[in-house]
Amino acid sequence: MSSANKGSSSGEMIRVILSVLVLVVLSVWLLAKLFTSGMVVDAETMSKEAISARLKPVGVSVASEGGAPGSRNGETVYKAICASCHAAGLAGSPKFGDAGAWAGRISQGFDLLVKHAVEGIRGMPAKGGATDLTNDEVARAVAYMGNAAGGKFTEPKVEGAAGGDAKVDPAVKGKEIYGSVCMACHDTGAAGAPKMGDKAAWAPRIGKGLDGLVASATKGLNAMPPKGGYSGSDAEFRAAVEYIVGNSK
Known part of the structure; x- marks a missing residue:
């Protein structure tokens, strides 16, 4: 083979290799562009405050509505917290007002129902995820939901509701x-x-x-x-x- 042919073959090989490398780089770039499209992240979106706000349980931020901690009645707590699952019966929770679903639970007694609600049970987190609720507020919500399904529970009274002079037992x-x-x-x-x-x-x-x-x-x-x-x-x-x-x- 002549030196001219050898040089031509070498040049052709180099061009092929460069073409392959360019193709690989272009493919990687296109794939990266495809999988990251729409994922524009700025400093404000990824700030600690923004992340904390997105991760905060819904109940924790909503439970502060409707009155001072400890003073909220069963209906208020239900609408702010419990309804997120019990209104539609999500995650196996007994649906609000469904006498059939609540009958077995009501028969267990008020104290046990409150205990389960305070501590959490199965898919339900403690206090429904609303950590600022008092135990009495949880009990009021249990009474409100239970009574809507045929129960005869009494909501714990709000301390000091009658003139503010009530003593704590x-x-x-x-x-x-x-x-x-x-x-x-x-x-x-x-x-x-x-x-x-x-x-x-x-x-x-x-x-x-x-x-x-x-x-x-x-x-x-x-x-x-x-x-x-x-x-x-x-x-x-x-x-x-x-x-x-x-x-x-």
């Missing part, structure tokens, strides 16, 4: 705090906590006297944080200790 407050905080450990005996109602486990503790028991629980003991993580007043926390002790003698 320590027994009621203690039960409420237990249901929202203490039961996480004392219902199951988690982390070595004595289960409520276990007389043998509570006997030596109760033997120290209520004041000593309250003082230890207020400061925190072993795996238990101060006041079990409760952020309310010492007087309210004492009511919770009294509730547990009263049910464990």
